[in-house]
Amino acid sequence: MRLTFLGAAMMVTGSSYLIETGEEKFLVDCGMFQGSKAISAFNRRDFPYNPAEIDYVLLTHAHIDHSGLLPKLCKAGFKGPIYATKVTTELCGIMLPDSAHIQEFDAEIENRKGKRAGRKPVEPLYTVPDAYDCLKQFSAVSYDKEISLSPNVRVRFRDAGHILGSAMVEIWITEQGQTTKLVFSGDLGQPDQPILKDPVTISDADYVIVESTYGNRRHERYDREEALAQIVNETIGRGGNIVIPAFAVGRTQTILYYLHKLLKAGKIPDVPVFIDSPLAISATDIFLHNPQEYDNEAYDLYCRQRDNPLRLPQLVFTRTAEESKAINNLEKPAIIISASGMADAGRILHHLKHNLWRPEASVLLVGYQAQGSLGRRLLDGAKRVKILGEEISVKAKIYNLDGFSAHADQEQLLTWLSHFENKPAQVFVVHGERDTSEPFATLIAERLGFAATIPGYGDAAVIAGREWQLEKSQLITIDPALQQFHDYLTRLESVYAAYRLRLERMVAADAGKLPEIVRRLEKINAFVQKTLGDL
Numbered sequence: 001m002r003l004t005f006l007g008a009a010m011m012v013t014g015s016s017y018l019i020e021t022g023e024e025k026f027l028v029d030c031g032m033f034q035g036s037k038a039i040s041a042f043n044r045r046d047f048p049y050n051p052a053e054i055d056y057v058l059l060t061h062a063h064i065d066h067s068g069l070l071p072k073l074c075k076a077g078f079k080g081p082i083y084a085t086k087v088t089t090e091l092c093g094i095m096l097p098d099s100a101h102i103q104e105f106d107a108e109i110e111n112r113k114g115k116r117a118g119r120k121p122v123e124p125l126y127t128v129p130d131a132y133d134c135l136k137q138f139s140a141v142s143y144d145k146e147i148s149l150s151p152n153v154r155v156r157f158r159d160a161g162h163i164l165g166s167a168m169v170e171i172w173i174t175e176q177g178q179t180t181k182l183v184f185s186g187d188l189g190q191p192d193q194p195i196l197k198d199p200v201t202i203s204d205a206d207y208v209i210v211e212s213t214y215g216n217r218r219h220e221r222y223d224r225e226e227a228l229a230q231i232v233n234e235t236i237g238r239g240g241n242i243v244i245p246a247f248a249v250g251r252t253q254t255i256l257y258y259l260h261k262l263l264k265a266g267k268i269p270d271v272p273v274f275i276d277s278p279l280a281i282s283a284t285d286i287f288l289h290n291p292q293e294y295d296n297e298a299y300d301l302y303c304r305q306r307d308n309p310l311r312l313p314q315l316v317f318t319r320t321a322e323e324s325k326a327i328n329n330l331e332k333p334a335i336i337i338s339a340s341g342m343a344d345a346g347r348i349l350h351h352l353k354h355n356l357w358r359p360e361a362s363v364l365l366v367g368y369q370a371q372g373s374l375g376r377r378l379l380d381g382a383k384r385v386k387i388l389g390e391e392i393s394v395k396a397k398i399y400n401l402d403g404f405s406a407h408a409d410q411e412q413l414l415t416w417l418s419h420f421e422n423k424p425a426q427v428f429v430v431h432g433e434r435d436t437s438e439p440f441a442t443l444i445a446e447r448l449g450f451a452a453t454i455p456g457y458g459d460a461a462v463i464a465g466r467e468w469q470l471e472k473s474q475l476i477t478i479d480p481a482l483q484q485f486h487d488y489l490t491r492l493e494s495v496y497a498a499y500r501l502r503l504e505r506m507v508a509a510d511a512g513k514l515p516e517i518v519r520r521l522e523k524i525n526a527f528v529q530k531t532l533g534d535l
Contacts (some may be wrong), residue, residue, distance in 0.1 A: 001021045001466075002461070003460065006018055007033065008431040011457070013033050013034065019173070021152060021173055026149075027056075047073065052076075055080050055150075057078075058083050061088050061163055062087075062516070069125075074130070076441045083147075083157075084138060086156075087140075089138045090286050091136055091283060092135065093164060093462070094286070096131040111394055119532050141158055144156065144157075153172070154171070158170065160187060161196050162186065165290075165293065166186060167186055168186045170202065180463060181207070183207070183208045185416070188210075188211060190408050193295075195254065195257055195294055195295060195309065196295060199416060201416060207426050207427075207468075210417065212352060212429050212432030212437045212470070213431055213436070214413070215410055215436045227401055228364075229258070233267075236269055240360030240396070241334050241335070241361050243361065243396075244364045246337050246366055251406065252427070253283070253285070253287050257310060259312060260308075273316075273337070274335065274336045275319045276327060277337075277338050284310055339359075339475065341375070342374065355396055356385070356387075356396050357392055357395050358396055363396050364400075367402075374387070379400055410440060414447055417450065424450055425468065427444055427452040457473060457475065459471065476533040
């Protein structure tokens with residue numbers, strides 16, 4: 001068989017893997033590439049295979065970096081089934097049309113600019129009707145039930161504990177009388193997360209394809225409820241709003257769960273909580289209608305105590321743009337949860353524009369903030385940021401609670417891998433930047449004694465039983481010089497943040513020097529951010 005890595009290889013997004021046997025071809029995931037222009041340009045490329053020849057797709061979960069190119073695949077000729085869990089199927093029912101709407105909107109904006117510049121019009125990657133056509137090909141499967149997709153391929157979906165409905169996939173492939181087992185981790189969640197069950201452990205595989213988003217770090221260990229309560233109480237005490245950029249699926253519901261517990265225990269005051277994201281509202285509704293997927297604690301609350309863990313007396317869902325804008329006219333403090341999670345787009349920008357300059361307000365970051373994102377700049381201590389074309393002074397208090405991440409950290413990933421009792425022939429480390437995947441692969445070898453490889457985009461593993469060899473990519477990838485420059489600027493961005501803090505401490509005794517130093521540093525940072533965006 002041949003396993004080709006067509007996304008999330010030495011990068012975080014675009015998860016997609018092509019498996020070819022002598023009898024069939026199928027994909028695990030078909031995700032969208034997200035990030036810099038050099039990365040997102042992959043979405044515009046033709047698929048490096050004929051979509052009409054793909055027999056089926058196995059989808060690990062609904063996040064767009066795993067599912068987002070499925071409508072494009074179907075539009076290009078794929079007619080087979082897309083196998084996913086029940087909740088993943090339901091979540092894709094709202095997320096793919098939402099993604100299509102974004103594609104249409106972005107193409108419209110690009111064409112307005114292009115028309116004035118004399119450029120040819122561009123087409124959206126896919127349209128809303130394309131997304132709804134794609135949804136007709138979904139086929140829901142149950143967790144833990146082994147199914148035969150052909151005489152030579154059997155699969156089983158296992159709970160990955162990342163978001164509701166997320167799965168790791170076990171695949172048994174028989175060729176010439178010999179069966180080889182592959183395990184795709186998908187995105188692995190942290191143990192002991194609210195609502196979600198812990199990731200299932202698996203004890204045997206010939207080949208493991210494991211994610212490494214947080215492969216080079218450990219999440220902080222602290223009492224999340226107490227930390228959240230302290231931030232809410234301090235901010236309300238100052239008379240300010242708490243603005244939380246949060247991913248619509250997963251993180252929003254986690255925050256709601258904790259707020260519910262805190263309010264019930266009397267640890268936070270009764271203030272309005274706004275969910276200002278149509279997608280998050282629809283996703284929350286799907287969460288509410290699938291309590292069979294909850295962990296024991298959440299299930300007990302919902303089904304036995306009749307206490308809905310995602311409902312609050314003061315919870316307000318805002319669907320329309322007018323309702324969203326009205327939030328910024330409130331005279332009393334509120335908690336505002338809105339997308340996107342990295343504060344790069346969507347309604348959250350308006351709330352940040354109206355709150356960042358207020359010293360009484362707080363911004364709470366609860367997820368991974370990619371290099372170059374607005375969330376990352378706030379996390380790194382930016383004093384001024386540009387939002388919707390306007391320079392905004394950052395006076396609000398910026399908090400970061402990375403323990404809310406939906407991804408397992410380095411130790412949790414290693415613990416999951418340690419449950420493989422029979423040493424895999426190879427572990428392929430994916431879904432991580434190079435500076436994350438490389439130290440993680442080294443740890444896998446040192447701590448577990450497993451051979452680990454980091455494949456690049458387009459690389460292929462040619463597998464015969466437990467023997468294999470890696471064929472380097474014949475596909476066009478990002479220009480090495482361009483990628484090297486991008487990596488350099490990314491490092492420069494981190495150095496800038498650290499250097500700035502150091503300078504602020506140095507001139508603390510003579511505040512008169514600070515404005516000029518900060519002004520110069522802001523010019524440097526503006527250049528870095530613009531160049532990263534252009535790349």
